[in-house]
Amino acid sequence: MVDLSTILAGFADAFTIWNLAFVLFGVVVGQFVGAVPGIGPVMAMAIAIPFTFGLDPLPAIAFLVGVNKGGLVGGAVPAVLMNTPGTPDAAATAMDGYPLARDGKPLKATKMALFSSVTGDSFSDLVLITVSAPLAILALRMGPVEVFALMVFAFSVLSGLIGNSLIKGIIAAALGLLCASVGTDPENYTPRLIFGMFDFYDGLPLASVAIGTLAIAEILRRLTQMSGQVKPAVEVKDTGNPQDMRVSWAEYWACRFTMLRGAMIGTVLGALPGIGSTAAAFMSYASAKSASKDPGSFGKGNLHGIAAAESANSAVVGSNLIPLLTLGIPGSVGAALIISAFMIHGIQPGPLLFQDQGRLIYGLFGAMIMANFLNLWVGQVGLRFWVKVVSAPESIIFASALLLCIVGVSMATGGIFGVIVMLVFAGIGYLMSSFGYSVVIFIIAFFLGPRFEISLSQSLALMNGDWTRIIEYPIALLLLLVSIISIWWFLRRSGPDTTKSSQVTAED
Amino acid sequence: MKINADRASGLFFLLFGLALYLFIIPTFVEQVEGGWVHPDTVPNAVAIVLSLCGALLMLRPTKHHTQEASEFVRAGLYFGLLMVGLVLMGRFGFIYVAPMIALAIMLLIGERRPFWLVCGVVGMPGAIWLLVVQVLDRALP
Amino acid sequence: MKLKRTITGFVAGALMAFAGGAMAEDWEPTGTLRLQIGFAAGGSTDTMGRVIAKVMKEQTGWNIIAENKTGGGGVAMFTGIAKMPPKGNVIGLGVNMPVLINLVKRGDQLGFDLDSFEYLGTVSRAQLALIARADAPFDDLAGMIEYSKANDGLAIGFGAPPQKLLMEVVNREADANLRFVSTKGEAETQKLILGGQVMAGFSAGTHIKYLESGDFKMIASANDARHDYAPDVQTVREAGISAYLDPYFYFATTAGTDPAAVAALTNALENAMATDEVAEIVRNAATTEVLNLGAEGTEKMMVDGVENVKVLFGQ
Numbered sequence: 001m002v003d004l005s006t007i008l009a010g011f012a013d014a015f016t017i018w019n020l021a022f023v024l025f026g027v028v029v030g031q032f033v034g035a036v037p038g039i040g041p042v043m044a045m046a047i048a049i050p051f052t053f054g055l056d057p058l059p060a061i062a063f064l065v066g067v068n069k070g071g072l073v074g075g076a077v078p079a080v081l082m083n084t085p086g087t088p089d090a091a092a093t094a095m096d097g098y099p100l101a102r103d104g105k106p107l108k109a110t111k112m113a114l115f116s117s118v119t120g121d122s123f124s125d126l127v128l129i130t131v132s133a134p135l136a137i138l139a140l141r142m143g144p145v146e147v148f149a150l151m152v153f154a155f156s157v158l159s160g161l162i163g164n165s166l167i168k169g170i171i172a173a174a175l176g177l178l179c180a181s182v183g184t185d186p187e188n189y190t191p192r193l194i195f196g197m198f199d200f201y202d203g204l205p206l207a208s209v210a211i212g213t214l215a216i217a218e219i220l221r222r223l224t225q226m227s228g229q230v231k232p233a234v235e236v237k238d239t240g241n242p243q244d245m246r247v248s249w250a251e252y253w254a255c256r257f258t259m260l261r262g263a264m265i266g267t268v269l270g271a272l273p274g275i276g277s278t279a280a281a282f283m284s285y286a287s288a289k290s291a292s293k294d295p296g297s298f299g300k301g302n303l304h305g306i307a308a309a310e311s312a313n314s315a316v317v318g319s320n321l322i323p324l325l326t327l328g329i330p331g332s333v334g335a336a337l338i339i340s341a342f343m344i345h346g347i348q349p350g351p352l353l354f355q356d357q358g359r360l361i362y363g364l365f366g367a368m369i370m371a372n373f374l375n376l377w378v379g380q381v382g383l384r385f386w387v388k389v390v391s392a393p394e395s396i397i398f399a400s401a402l403l404l405c406i407v408g409v410s411m412a413t414g415g416i417f418g419v420i421v422m423l424v425f426a427g428i429g430y431l432m433s434s435f436g437y438s439v440v441i442f443i444i445a446f447f448l449g450p451r452f453e454i455s456l457s458q459s460l461a462l463m464n465g466d467w468t469r470i471i472e473y474p475i476a477l478l479l480l481l482v483s484i485i486s487i488w489w490f491l492r493r494s495g496p497d498t499t500k501s502s503q504v505t506a507e508d
Numbered sequence: 509m510k511i512n513a514d515r516a517s518g519l520f521f522l523l524f525g526l527a528l529y530l531f532i533i534p535t536f537v538e539q540v541e542g543g544w545v546h547p548d549t550v551p552n553a554v555a556i557v558l559s560l561c562g563a564l565l566m567l568r569p570t571k572h573h574t575q576e577a578s579e580f581v582r583a584g585l586y587f588g589l590l591m592v593g594l595v596l597m598g599r600f601g602f603i604y605v606a607p608m609i610a611l612a613i614m615l616l617i618g619e620r621r622p623f624w625l626v627c628g629v630v631g632m633p634g635a636i637w638l639l640v641v642q643v644l645d646r647a648l649p
Numbered sequence: 650m651k652l653k654r655t656i657t658g659f660v661a662g663a664l665m666a667f668a669g670g671a672m673a674e675d676w677e678p679t680g681t682l683r684l685q686i687g688f689a690a691g692g693s694t695d696t697m698g699r700v701i702a703k704v705m706k707e708q709t710g711w712n713i714i715a716e717n718k719t720g721g722g723g724v725a726m727f728t729g730i731a732k733m734p735p736k737g738n739v740i741g742l743g744v745n746m747p748v749l750i751n752l753v754k755r756g757d758q759l760g761f762d763l764d765s766f767e768y769l770g771t772v773s774r775a776q777l778a779l780i781a782r783a784d785a786p787f788d789d790l791a792g793m794i795e796y797s798k799a800n801d802g803l804a805i806g807f808g809a810p811p812q813k814l815l816m817e818v819v820n821r822e823a824d825a826n827l828r829f830v831s832t833k834g835e836a837e838t839q840k841l842i843l844g845g846q847v848m849a850g851f852s853a854g855t856h857i858k859y860l861e862s863g864d865f866k867m868i869a870s871a872n873d874a875r876h877d878y879a880p881d882v883q884t885v886r887e888a889g890i891s892a893y894l895d896p897y898f899y900f901a902t903t904a905g906t907d908p909a910a911v912a913a914l915t916n917a918l919e920n921a922m923a924t925d926e927v928a929e930i931v932r933n934a935a936t937t938e939v940l941n942l943g944a945e946g947t948e949k950m951m952v953d954g955v956e957n958v959k960v961l962f963g964q
Contacts, residue, residue, distance in 0.1 A: 046690045046691075047644055047646070049690075049699070050645070050699065050703070050715075053700075053703055139840075140840065140843050140844035140845075141844060142844075143841065143844055143845075143846035144830070144841070144846060164570060165514075165565075165570045165572075167561045167564050167565045167568070168514075168561075168565065168570070170557065170561050171521055171557075171558060171561045171562070171565070174554045174557045174558050174561070175554075175558070177550065177554050178528075178551060178554045178555075178558075181550050181551045181554070184721065185545075185546075185547035186545070186831050186833075187543050187544065187545050187546075187547075187829075187831045188538075188540045188543060188546075188547055189809075189810040189813075190537070190538040190540060190547050191538070191721070191755075192536060192537040192538065192547045192548070192551065193532070193533075193536050193537060193551065194536070195536060196758070198720055198721060198724050198725040198728045198759075198760065199720055199725050199729075200720070200725075201720035201721030201724055201725050202689075202719050202720045202721065202725070220583050220586055220587065221583070223582070223583075223586050223613070223616070223617065224579045224582040224583045224586065225579065226617055226618065227618075228617075228618040229618065230617060230618050230619050230621075230624075273836070273837065273840060274833065274837065323840070327839070327840065327843065328836070328839075328855060328858065329836040329837070329839065329840050330691070330836060333689075333690070333691060336689075336690075336691030336692065337690060337691040339691065340690070340691045340692070340695065340696045340934075343693070343696050343930065343933040343934045344696060344699075344700060344930065344933075346929060346933055347933070348855075348858060348933055348936070349855075350855060350858030350859065350862075351858055351859055351862045351864055352858050352861060352862050392624075393619065393621075393624055394617065395613075395614045395617040395618070395619035395624060395628065396614065396619070396624050396627055396628045396632070398613065398617065399609075399610040399613045399614050399617075399628045399632065400610075400628065400632045402590070402609070402610075402613065403606050403609065403610060403632060403633060403636060404636065406594070406597075406602075406606075406649065407602070407636055407640060407648065407649065410648070410649040411640070411646055414685075414716050414717055414718045414719075415649065415718075416594060416597060416598040416649045419594055419597075419649060420591070420594050420595075423587070423590055423591055423594060426587070427587050430583055430587075434574050434575060434580070435513055435514075435516075435517045435572070435574060436513070436514070436570070436572040436574075437517070449550075453545065453550050454831060454832075454833065456545055456550075457543075457544055457545040457831055458830050458831065458832070460544035460545060461544055461804060461828050461829060461830045461831075462804055462828075462830060462846060462847075464801075464802065464828065465544055543829075645714065646714065646716075647681065647683070647714055647716070
């Protein structure tokens with residue numbers, strides 16, 4: 001194991017002015033770029049990598065970590081302020097953040113997102129720094145059969161988000177799976193449902209589908225509802241009550257269990273490569289809702305909803321580094337980009353990383369801790385700035401948001417084709433929410449679909465096609481059992497028997 | 509029987525699921541021998557679920573109401589405008605087309621104040637150009 | 650006869666190189682030169698492509714942008730490049746195997762064939778290894794096949810189509826009864842090996858650290874040659890299987906591009922590949938050395954590759 005002097009030297013490296021300046025710069029860039037509609041945190045990192053070519057390894061990686069963490073905080077901003085999330089995990093934040101912002105409390109909503117994001121992130125960073133080795137071993141034990149059961153569990157959690165029609169929820173999920181199956185199939189690599197368009201070979205571009213159905217569809221809906229009078233995009237009501245501008249300690253403390261649960265869900269799922277923050281954010285949200293004494297207030301601006309979603313999706317990012325640093329296995333696109341930065345600077349990630357590069361890794365840990373503090377600090381200033389920006393007239397905000405989404409998706413997908421796909425999915429998203437189908441369920445199923453199918457294929461190969469052999473996998477059995485219980489539980493609580501007449505809009 | 513939004517969308521998904529199962533999937537998914545999960549396993553399952561749920565929804569619709577038809581028309585208008593804009597952008601480039609898209613949308617929303625119009629039509633595309641091309645060294649569409 | 654042809658070829662080559670060099674100095678791309686990478690951001694191809702673009706930009710002073718064009722391991726990108734007007738303002742970086750497999754298997758559906766491109770060079774040849782956990786009850790391919798037969802099949806992880814094809818050849822020729830577990834790539838394959846869910850799998854370089862740490866052992870080289878870091882380990886062909894895989898990272902541009910432009914691009918790539926900076930990133934990202942076959946060598950590699958892929962398909 002690494003000795004204490006290496007650890008101290010690493011931390012000392014991180015706290016030099018030069019490195020701190022890069023972390024700060026990264027956080028500022030990340031928060032700013034991440035908050036621009038259509039760009040988001042992962043895009044921010046991909047853009048930042050070339051700028052690190054000329055730097056030493058530690059400042060380069062510290063900068064990227066800053067961008068990554070800043071981007072997470074920034075990514076929640078358009079979701080909360082304009083209901084235009086760029087990624088599905090931010091869609092979970094929008095479910096309660098946007099109603100609160102619409103009530104004239106945008107600062108309170110974004111600050112809650114900031115605080116819970118930093119809380120979740122710090123929790124998983126601490127786990128990473130202290131107990132990454134045992135967690136990595138645990139992650140290795142989770143084989144394909146267990147991951148398949150986990151996917152089933154994730155889908156069962158979706159039933160907690162189904163509004164008033166079970167049938168329509170299932171249709172939305174099925175559509176998501178159908179869109180996920182476009183592209184090569186995981187077992188035989190044959191192109192399917194691509195209709196001769198080889199751009200779809202790797203599947204529908206994630207950025208196009210997510211930004212189209214979540215952000216552009218919402219902008220379309222708002223554009224059509226305008227009366228011809230141009231209002232500010234978000235109105236900050238001056239209620240005279242300073243409580244509406246900030247999050248009090250009591251409010252923060254009241255969410256402690258929600259955030260802790262979110263942080264734990266995020267940390268565990270983040271340690272498993274390839275699951276991603278979407279499942280974490282929604283699992284945390286659904287469990288916060290079902291644990292609440294007042295589940296009806298969720299979706300209407302409940303601080304617990306924001307806390308649950310943000311703490312979980314931010315916690316994923318820290319623990320994504322667990323398989324990366326201990327085994328050299330990237331858990332997400334963001335982690336893959338950090339590996340790429342390691343390689344550019346001559347460092348080969350793998351099982352010997354701690355031994356070979358201990359000082360650098362502890363320097364990275366130091367930078368991560370500093371990035372969390374700086375995030376909090378920069379966020380306080382940055383959020384005021386963004387709230388000010390979206391107080392501009394709707395006309396310019398929506399026109400600019402559209403242009404930015406066009407540019408962002410074009411950069412992410414490499415051309416105008418991806419932007420046209422985005423617009424098509426905006427149309428689909430608009431129609432779905434008009435007819436009362438949950439876009440959120442659709443997008444989660446779309447994001448989980450590929451992992452679901454490949455783990456189904458892997459499980460069948462491992463069990464030789466014999467499902468009875470699942471009794472050899474106790475963790476998987478347990479997860480499947482929990483799935484059945486949670487479906488029963490969720491449907492009993494919010495099930496289709498509630499015969500409220502439904503005026504469903506995009507918020508469901 | 510009055511036309512209900514759920515009956516309409518249920519019928520759509522019933523037919524869509526059948527079309528997928530009977531025509532689209534057999535034509536556009538390659539057949540493979542051996543293996544566990546065939547390329548058409550998941551799509552076929554989805555197609556069956558879609559048509560079953562569509563049929564069920566027709567039988568037991570909720571009381572969901574869609575918005576007014578005029579709103580759909582307006583949405584279609586914006587959609588068409590953006591689609592034309594994107595096709596033009598593919599031909600002539602962002603720098604020429606983006607200001608026109610911005611102008612059209614701002615005018616349709618009802619913005620008439622010259623200051624904000626200039627901001628949206630000149631300022632924003634200019635700022636994007638500066639950021640993407642000059643600072644980030646990336647290509648605009 | 651043979652000698653004469655070699656000499657003629659050499660002279661012609663030298664003349665062409667000279668002529669090409671002269672013209673190449675005059676040519677430069679109008680506007681931006683786009684280096685398209687057929688894989689997603691963050692992978693080894695992406696990492697190498699971005700560094701090469703940067704080095705080329707420094708050396709030539711051209712405005713070069715690296716961008717990702719994902720889809721089918723380069724098939725989507727090369728489809729686009731084949732259709733572009735041949736102006737010499739785009740270079741594609743891809744891997745030969747996915748392209749070759751699609752050419753052989755569904756060539757009629759593709760928007761290109763081998764003649765749709767001018768080939769510019771290669772970056773390196775990936776060293777693809779069959780690996781297993783250090784405590785696996787076999788040490789070589791023959792042992793693995795024996796074990797598989799004796800134990801009702803053996804689960805093997807693969808992250809790309811060519812790897813599966815190779816193992817299908819093993820199943821056909823040795824009746825090995827291997828069970829294929831598809832993964833999303835090398836990293837996931839390694840996770841499954843470490844976790845004990847599969848007993849063996851493929852890796853193109855990142856396993857070397859695990860060989861050093863004693864977690865993995867190497868069962869065979871999937872290439873036509875043994876690997877430089879493991880000269881004692883047999884190739885699959887040496888173990889009696891008739892197929893092999895030689896994945897190359899290669900550059901190409903649209904067919905019909907001005908020969909001066911092709912020569913200039915070939916030169917620029919060659920100069921970039923000769924730098925220490927590129928050598929280092931190739932070592933880090935693909936754990937192998939730079940190997941530039943040059944324009945003609947690359948074309949020959951692709952043409953020969955089609956025949957090899959036909960063997961994989963048992964044709």
